[in-house]
Amino acid sequence: MTRKTRPLWITVLLIMLCAIADSASWILQLENYDGSDEQAMVSGVMALLNIATWLLLPFALHHSRRERNIHEEYPGHPVALIVALLVLAVGGFSPLSLSVLVVLTSLISRGSLRWSLAGTVILVASYVIVMAVPELQVNYLSVFGYGFFGTIVLIVAWITGSVRAQRRQREVTLVSLAELNEDQLRSREERARLEERNRIARDIHDSLSHRLSLISVYAGGLSYRKDADPEHIAEAADTIQSEAKAAVEDLRGVIKALRVDDRVDPRASIEEHIERARATGTKVRYEKGDAHESIDRLSTMAAHTLGRAVQEGLTNARKYAPGQKVRLTVENEEDKVRVTMQNKKVTHQPKSGGGNGLLGLEERARLAGGTFTVLDDASTFTWVLELPEEARA
Structure with a gap:
């Protein structure tokens, strides 16, 4: 099982577990079947609702890559969130529905308080409707029993989902701190490079000053010694030319040493x-x-x-x-x-x-x-x- 196919296998396993749990609920209903048409209709509707939750479960459990972005608070794709609320609204009419527990846990683990409260309110509303309407109640669970199982589902979903959300937040915090430490380390490295560049620039500056002084001395000598022979004049001119060329190279070295930010073009828009x-x-x-x-x-x-x-x-x-x-x-x-x-x-x-x-x-x-x-x-x-x-x- 690779990392990419792991979410698919987990979703398939959850659907199988939900089918097994809902099938157990149907078996309990058949054992208490009294032959009335009303109970048969209620049982049929419950079975259709459970099958609908199985079909919607992969969409409700879908998590996009954008949710893993540490720089963005994104609870999930709107389609996945709306489908999750629909599963909670439908699955609440069936007792012992594992789909409800799985979807509510996934919704709370996304870390969005608004969507978590919305899912909880919808699920509680479906529970209340079942307990308030006698025709929707199954005969193997009393009102107290249905409320008890519903409370257990809510408690387990909130505890599990909150733990997953906190773990995800810790991961986000750790990644943020790691990036910040990396930026600080890079800043210290850049500062060390800048100090070394400044030392190099000062050394080249001393050499450049010496060359310019030498050029000034030879140029001054030529201006005062007008009676110098052509050989000495040519020698002084060659010295001035070579030192001027070296001074230009030193100046380029200073500029290159002081230019520390070569990664971003200053002309970038x-x-x-x-x-x-x-x-x-x-x-x-x-x-x-x-x-x-x-x-x-x-x-x-x-x-x-x-x-x-x-x-x-x-x-x-x-x-x-x-x-x-x-x-x-x-x-x-x-x-x-x-x-x-x-x-x-x-x-x-x-x-x-x-x-x-x-x-x-x-x-x-x-x-x-x-x-x-x-x-x-x-x-x-x-x-x-x-x-x-x-x-x-």
């Missing part, structure tokens, strides 16, 4: 950042309107600042508010582009990494001639970026 975030499970609602032309009119530094802000904001939302929808709005405001990102906070928010990314965005916005503002309250986290449009002729 907002749509590209959103697609990357959605690929990791983040729900993003993007509202741009007619701000496309305004974004095109941003200067190079402002455009890079905008892309960096969107990237940093989506990354923070995934790390510190998993499963929460992110709303990104870009709009025109006179001669400025206003960008707003907002998301709700989670109940147990992971410990922040220090907010250095937000401080860096504030500095980037200031250098680009704009502003970066953070609005943080008890329920939502919002930041607003305003960038001036570049003057065009």
